[in-house]
Amino acid sequence: MRTTSGVPGTQIIRRITVLLRLLGAHNRHGARLTELCRDAGLERSTVHRILQGLAAEGMVMQDHKSKRYFLGQAVYELGLAAAPKVQLRDIAQPFLMAVAEQTGDTVFLSERAGFDGVCLDRKEGGFPIKAFVLEPGKRRPLSVGCGNLSMLSALPDDEVARICLANASRMAEKYPRITPEVLRSRISVTRQQGYAHTEVVETVGVSSIAVCVRDENKMPVAAISVSSVSYRLEGQRVFEALAFLQHAVREIEALMPNVAGSRFTIR
Template sequence: MMDGLRGPMEETKDKSGKSQVVERTCLILRELGRHGPRGARLLDLTEGTGLSRPTVHRILATLTAEQFVERTNGRRYRLSSIMYELGLNAPSPVGDPARLRPIVQALADRCGDTVYLAMRTGDFSHYLLRCEGAYPIRTHVVSANQTLHLVSGHSGRSRLASMPEDEAEDVILRATQDRKLFGEATPDSLRDEVERVRENGYGWARDVTFVGVAGLTVPVPNARGSAYLAMSISSIPQRMTQERAMDILPELKATAAEIAVMISGD
């Protein structure tokens, strides 16, 4: 082939040896992942990746033909179930949660309360660790290795706030089929709480998941996209007042940042 007559999908490489086609495909897949099950419009993908419309359309056509991406009835694109199947064979981003226990336990020792680390799995929150502080009155509403819906706990609501708004709304709408999932909250009060977490970077609430329980939560930062981990501190409302929550918030954020660094370094 003569120079300058390269085909539209012929692979080119930059000076570092990276394939431009593969790099652009990865950009599109990451952007699709950010939009969740609802999917993304072609315009969303061009704006989110900075690629031209013809380039995005061409790569999407190939990904769709290979069944890594599917097109919805609403003319949106989303990751297909094949990506889930591939993910089953990928290692957990957390690895062995036991290695994080000393970090979480150290926070529980300092604050005296129960500290949780939870990970998102679809519409649910799986609790990886529960570490106890020395305060004698404890709020054992969730156990390690227990799974709750994202709308049912403080840490789940922290993850909802980290998602794009339309994806979080889809999760909430699916949960409305079973109002018991919301505990003492309502779908609308949950939306208000999630919005406050979005604005403030943390969540504090009491008597919403369970009467007699208050919680403080932050997402664990994820430089590659939405947070999939969250930390929370749980106690009785008389102890976890808003004033005290603000006092221990810096330590909770610092611990979440430490976990983020530890995981990203793997």
């Protein structure tokens, strides 16, 4: 479980936040109590007590047949209240759909959230073999995933070092194959190419290509990626998919000043 600075009295807040994020990442099919305990690194009794409290407030609900937990209606209501008038997802949606139609593959929109990247949206192309490597709401360290890599590589070296240090323990525990040396190499290649192209960590035989979206200050705030079975992202087809991605990114960046969420500093 990721930890933050040791401010007195905030342990329960961190635990609740971790559980809500885990539920968000698995909300399509729900999550079992044992899965939440494992992924949060917390005792069963602690997780059960927190979930019961959240359920009483409408933040969490449980399917009594499957015993799986889901986000509750109150979370949706808070999300509506917090949403800016114009959201990145709304602006990007037609361009994501266009790339999905042009490539036939699965397209993802991810956004930077501090030391992490969060999947905001996913669009499916017509190719029968789907690469569902991310669910909307899935949160991963910026060091993991093609879209995240494209954002991380576009940051200054000191910011990259700060993010990698903050994520070091999570990376060693959950993604040991992505060593600091491997990550440095990937960042170097991505910077040289101007785009990210990697194999998907969690799914064998699937690859992704990604281009970051920059704000008016040229800082990376999001990324669009295409994922497919690896043989569909080789040779000339890489450059065809890249051209579609780059066009979509240019169109989104032209509309970025209208996104209200960009007024907040990412820490």
